Amino acid sequence: MKRVAFLSVAAALSLAGCNKQAEADLATCKSDLSKAQSSLTAAEDRATVAEGQLKSTQEQLAALQKTADEAAKAQMEKAEAGAKTQAGKAAKASAARATAKEDAAKAEIKSSAPATGTTVQQKAKRAGF
Amino acid sequence: MRLRPALLLSSTVLAAACGGDGTDSHNFEAGTYAVSSATLASAADGCGLLGAYTDPEKVIGIAVENDTATFNLSNDAQAGATTLPTATLSSNQLTEAYEANYLISYGACNVRVKRSVTGELTDDNKANLTLSFNVARESGTCVATDTDFAALPCDSAYNFVAVKKND
Numbered sequence: 406m407k408r409v410a411f412l413s414v415a416a417a418l419s420l421a422g423c424n425k426q427a428e429a430d431l432a433t434c435k436s437d438l439s440k441a442q443s444s445l446t447a448a449e450d451r452a453t454v455a456e457g458q459l460k461s462t463q464e465q466l467a468a469l470q471k472t473a474d475e476a477a478k479a480q481m482e483k484a485e486a487g488a489k490t491q492a493g494k495a496a497k498a499s500a501a502r503a504t505a506k507e508d509a510a511k512a513e514i515k516s517s518a519p520a521t522g523t524t525v526q527q528k529a530k531r532a533g534f
Numbered sequence: 535m536r537l538r539p540a541l542l543l544s545s546t547v548l549a550a551a552c553g554g555d556g557t558d559s560h561n562f563e564a565g566t567y568a569v570s571s572a573t574l575a576s577a578a579d580g581c582g583l584l585g586a587y588t589d590p591e592k593v594i595g596i597a598v599e600n601d602t603a604t605f606n607l608s609n610d611a612q613a614g615a616t617t618l619p620t621a622t623l624s625s626n627q628l629t630e631a632y633e634a635n636y637l638i639s640y641g642a643c644n645v646r647v648k649r650s651v652t653g654e655l656t657d658d659n660k661a662n663l664t665l666s667f668n669v670a671r672e673s674g675t676c677v678a679t680d681t682d683f684a685a686l687p688c689d690s691a692y693n694f695v696a697v698k699k700n701d
Contacts, residue, residue: 505644505674512639513614518680528682529586532638532647533608533617534667 560626560655564597566609567659567696575664575691582684587665587692594696598623602631605651607665619650626655628663643676645669645686659698666691 509515516531523531572587586592595606604620606613617636621628633650649667656662670687678686 501673505642508637508644508673509639509641512637512644513617514636514638516638516640516682518640519682523682525583525585526589526592529583530608530610532583532682533610533613533636534583534586 560660561658562596562598562603562623562655562661563659563698564599565595565659566593566699567596567661568593568699570695570697572692572694575666575693576689579690579692580685580688581667581669581690582688583682583690584692587694593699596696596698603628605663605665607649607651617647621651621653623655628653628655628661637672638681640676640681641674643674643680644672645676645681645683646672661696662693663696664691664693 514531514533519528519531569587569592570590572584572592574584593609595609595611597604597606601623602620603623604618606618614636617634619630619634620632622631628651630650630652633648635646635648638645638647647667647669649665651663651665653661653663668687668689669681669683676686678684678688
């Protein structure tokens with residue numbers, strides 16, 4: 406009987422000790438879990454901040470790209486317009502030269518610039534007057 | 535005795551009545567005409583050739599065929615037909631028939647000249663004439679000093695008397 410009682414007491418004490426250990430372990434686990442959750446939250450916050458920064462940077466990059474594209478386009482258009490103007494001027498000048506050449510060929514009177522000292526009588530005669 | 539004066543008077547009256555305006559048509563013959571009394575007929579001598587017409591040596595050629603007079607202002611036998619203005623003669627009046635319209639090439643500059651002659655016969659082979667002309671750039675690069683004209687474009691008109699020279 407005494408043995409049974411001793412064993413019972415020993416078991417009870419053992420169980421009580423185990424229970425305390427388990428509670429301590431649980432508290433430790435809870436503490437660790439809490440830390441881990443805090444760490445996770447902090448990490449998530451940092452990730453959110455980083456995402457925000459990334460988004461902002463991407464927007465800035467897109468804006469810069471757009472500005473650069475527009476500047477390049479404007480420059481291209483300006484260059485094309487300039488080229489067209491130059492080409493137009495060249496074409497006009499060419500046409501004018503061709504017209505002048507044709508007119509010179511069909512002119513009734515072919516003359517040259519009057520020399521210095523040409524009298525009005527000489528000029529009139531040259532011009533058919 | 536009174537019949538003769540009456541007949542003479544009536545015939546004179548009849549002749550005056552049937553004779554039109556009473557002016558005679560003067561003869562106008564082809565030939566070389568001396569130019570004199572040249573004056574400016576326009577506000578200014580834009581083209582600057584009046585001096586050639588005030589020159590006492592200035593002559594022009596005039597050809598007359600039927601009622602059309604052709605004016606060879608430079609009296610140049612080689613002058614092209616398109617450079618010669620013509621006028622129609624009727625009752626001593628010379629009215630524009632053809633305005634000469636031609637090009638002069640000064641190298642890289644071409645100018646168009648338009649000119650006409652009008653006037654009236656004041657006697658046989660004598661006429662008061664008016665030469666009107668204008669000059670403008672047609673094509674090319676033109677500077678007036680490279681042409682025979684004082685300015686471009688320009689307008690001028692001259693009055694002068696033309697009297698046929700004895701050939």
